[in-house]
Amino acid sequence: xxxxxxxxGIGGLAAAVxxxxxxxxxxxxxxxxxIREVGAGVTIWSNAIxxxxxLGLGKxxxxxxxxxxxxxxxxxKGMPMSSIDVEAISRDCxxxxxxxxxxxxxxxxxxxxxxxxxxxxxxxxxxTQDRNGVSLRFADGAEVAGEIAIGADGVRSVVRSxxxxxxxxxxxxxxxxRGMAATPKVTQHEVVSMLLxxxxxxxxxxxxxxxxxxxxxxxxxxDTTWADAEYDHMAFLRSVSRELPADLGAMIVGxxxxxxxxxxxxxxxxxxxxxxxxxxxxGDAAHPMAPTFGQGACMAIEDAVVLADSxxxxxxxxxxxxxxxxxxxxxxxxxxxxSWHYGNIFQWEQRALVMWRTLFAASPxxxxxxxxxxxxxxxxxxxxxxxxxxxxxxxx
Ligand SMILES: Cc1cc2nc3c(=O)[nH]c(=O)nc-3n(C[C@H](O)[C@H](O)[C@H](O)COP(=O)(O)OP(=O)(O)OC[C@H]3O[C@@H](n4cnc5c(N)ncnc54)[C@H](O)[C@@H]3O)c2cc1C
Numbered sequence: 001x002x003x004x005x006x007x008x009g010i011g012g013l014a015a016a017v018x019x020x021x022x023x024x025x026x027x028x029x030x031x032x033x034x035i036r037e038v039g040a041g042v043t044i045w046s047n048a049i050x051x052x053x054x055l056g057l058g059k060x061x062x063x064x065x066x067x068x069x070x071x072x073x074x075x076x077k078g079m080p081m082s083s084i085d086v087e088a089i090s091r092d093c094x095x096x097x098x099x100x101x102x103x104x105x106x107x108x109x110x111x112x113x114x115x116x117x118x119x120x121x122x123x124x125x126x127x128t129q130d131r132n133g134v135s136l137r138f139a140d141g142a143e144v145a146g147e148i149a150i151g152a153d154g155v156r157s158v159v160r161s162x163x164x165x166x167x168x169x170x171x172x173x174x175x176x177x178r179g180m181a182a183t184p185k186v187t188q189h190e191v192v193s194m195l196l197x198x199x200x201x202x203x204x205x206x207x208x209x210x211x212x213x214x215x216x217x218x219x220x221x222x223d224t225t226w227a228d229a230e231y232d233h234m235a236f237l238r239s240v241s242r243e244l245p246a247d248l249g250a251m252i253v254g255x256x257x258x259x260x261x262x263x264x265x266x267x268x269x270x271x272x273x274x275x276x277x278x279x280x281x282x283g284d285a286a287h288p289m290a291p292t293f294g295q296g297a298c299m300a301i302e303d304a305v306v307l308a309d310s311x312x313x314x315x316x317x318x319x320x321x322x323x324x325x326x327x328x329x330x331x332x333x334x335x336x337x338x339s340w341h342y343g344n345i346f347q348w349e350q351r352a353l354v355m356w357r358t359l360f361a362a363s364p365x366x367x368x369x370x371x372x373x374x375x376x377x378x379x380x381x382x383x384x385x386x387x388x389x390x391x392x393x394x395x396x
Pocket of ligand 1: 006007008009010011012029030031032041042043044122123124125152153154155156157158176178215263265282283284285291293294295296297298299300
C-alpha cells in the first residue's frame, strides 16, 4: 500500500514518519522548491511530545528548544498577576512541554525520512479516486497513483476542496506578528504572557541558544492601508513597545523587520466530515484553529500517529481512514472551539470587558481555569505503532 501525502509541513512530515514506523509506504509532495527554514518559534506541548515519543523521536525533540516550566501572566503595567506551573501539568501528562524553532522541528521530521520519499516543487492541483486507488494531478502536468491520498496541505487545502468544494475560512478579526529576537532579560524556561486592550503578547525564552520567540496579536485595525504592502508594521510595533516593560519592548523593536511574520488568524468551525473513500485530511487542512493555546501543530502530530495506527489495523483503506477520522474529530473540534473562544476573549479591548478580564485573571479562578484547559489539551495517550508480538495474529 502506498499513501500519497500532499504537503510537507509539520502535519505531512509527521504523517510520513508515523506511517513509515507502521511499515506503510509513503510519498510526500510539497509545492515549495525546497523544505527550508520557515517560521519563528512553536510551542510543542506534552501531548505532541508523547506522540513524537511514539515515533521514536522523543529524545531528539527534547534536545531542541527549551522546556516551558511556568507561564507568568503580567498585567498591562507589567506587574505579576498569576503564574501557572506548566511543569507540574506537563509531568502529569507524561512529558515536558517545549518551545522550539519551527525549522528545527521540521528538520528533525525530515531527517527521519528517506530523501527519495519527499518530492519538492510538486504543487497538487486535484485528486481523483475510484474503487482501486487514487491519483494526484500536479501543476506541472504530472500524475501519480497510489492507494490512499492524505491532504496535509494547510488551511487552503486543495485536497479538501477536491472532496467537499471550498468552504470559507472564518476570520477572527485579529492578526498575529511573530519574531525571533536576542534573548532579553527574561527568566529561562518561564513564558511571559501579557494582555493589553486589543493586544496579546507571549514571549518564550531560549528557543535557540540566545534567541527568544515572541508573538503579538492585535485586533484588525480600521485603517484600510493595513492591507497595503507598504503598511508600516514596525511603526505599530514601536508604538506598542513603548507601553511594554522596557526589556520586552526593546526585544520587539530590536527584531529584524524582515524576519517578522504577519498572519491573519483564521479557523473553520469543526467539520462533520474530513474525508471520503480513499482520501482524508490531516492538520490544518482538516481543522484550522486559532493559535491561542499553541495547539495547531500539536494536533497535526497527534493526527499523524492516530492515522498510522488506524491504517495499520485496517482491512480496507477506506475503513482505516474513517476509523482515523472518528478517533480524531471530537478532540480536534474541542480544541478548535476552545482556541476560538479564548482567542476572542484575549483580544477584548472595551474598557469594561478588559477590567472584568483583569479581575478574573488576578483572582484564583483565572489560573484555575487556565490549568483546567491545559490539562485537557495536554493529555494524549498515543497508540503503539510498532507491531507487538502476537498482535498481528490477534488482529486477524
Ligand atoms: C501565529 C500562529 C502561531 C502558531 N503557533 C503555534 C504553536 O505555538 N504551536 C502549535 O502547535 N501550533 C501553532 N500554530 C499552528 C500551526 O502553525 C499549524 O497548525 C501547523 O503549521 C499546521 O501544519 P500543517 O502541516 O497541517 O499545515 P502547514 O504548516 O500549513 O503546511 C502545509 C504544507 O503544504 C504545502 N502545500 C499547500 N498547498 C499545497 C499543494 N497544493 N500542493 C503541495 N503542497 C502544498 C505548503 O507549502 C506547506 O508546506 C500557529 C499558527 C499561527 C498562525
